[in-house]
Each structure stands twice: as C-alpha cells, then as structure tokens.
Amino acid sequence: MKKTALTICLILSAVSVAAAGEIDLNTASLSELQRIRGVGPATAERILEAREEGGPFADLDDAARRVKGVGPATVARWREEGGVTVGTAVAAPTRAEVAPAVPEPVVLDRRETIAAIAAILQDHGYRNHQANNAVAARIAEYFSGKAGFTLD
Numbered sequence: 001m002k003k004t005a006l007t008i009c010l011i012l013s014a015v016s017v018a019a020a021g022e023i024d025l026n027t028a029s030l031s032e033l034q035r036i037r038g039v040g041p042a043t044a045e046r047i048l049e050a051r052e053e054g055g056p057f058a059d060l061d062d063a064a065r066r067v068k069g070v071g072p073a074t075v076a077r078w079r080e081e082g083g084v085t086v087g088t089a090v091a092a093p094t095r096a097e098v099a100p101a102v103p104e105p106v107v108l109d110r111r112e113t114i115a116a117i118a119a120i121l122q123d124h125g126y127r128n129h130q131a132n133n134a135v136a137a138r139i140a141e142y143f144s145g146k147a148g149f150t151l152d
Helices: 002-016 041-054 060-066 072-081 110-123 129-147
Strands: 106-108 149-151
Touching (some): 041 060, 060 072, 106 110, 129 149
C-alpha cells in the first residue's frame, strides 16, 4: 500500500506542476532562483545582492565571478543541464520590485484523475472496480485540498 500511495503522489505531483521553463538570473525572484538545482536560500540571496549592487549579469561567467558559491563548476552544470540563462542586460528589477511568483491554478478533470488513480490501484493488485473508484475519488479529493489544484 505504501508503494501505491507513493506512486499516486508522484503522479499527482507531476500532473500539478507546470513546466518550469528557463530561469533568468537577471530577472528571477528569490523563490524562482531557489528552483535552480543546487541554489538554496543563501545562494539565491547572494545572487540578488550581486545583481542589485553590480547591475545585471552580462553572462553566466559574470555571475560566477560576482556571486560567492557560484563558480565555474556550477556554471558548467547549468550550461549542461540547461534551464538557467542570463537575458539581455536591461535594468533588472530590485528585490522590492519583484513580486513573488504566483503559480497558475491547476484544474484537473475529475473523471480522468479518478480513472487514473483507480487504474494504478488495479495495477497494484486491487481488483474490486467499485472499491477502486471510491478509494480513488477519496484520494483525489484529499490531494486537491493539499496540493493546490482543483478537480473540475
């Protein structure tokens, strides 16, 4: 059952998370910077401070020179993995000007969600179709309250 619950959680997480896209070091907020793998709160703060004090970063190498904790190895990983950019060096917003990112609401189709969860239950050996649907509906309702998405 634990394996089933974990599988369901992973599926619902994947469904509810929108594509992250690229994060621009010159315009990203504190919370957006922390979505970069390996960038925690302290490094994100240092990136914002360097950007406010020295202006926008010219490129990723400029960020490596100006931000403690972001070195050549980090920049090489960002280039390899993608997802981290330095946009055109226009006036970057200050921390006070950047509003926290508000995620778009995720609306899932109730029937599709319940059917997907019921199918997972069946794949893991639960054979009673009516019970699977009832349990799937309860699981879907539970996660809609916890995960911030709406079942429609």
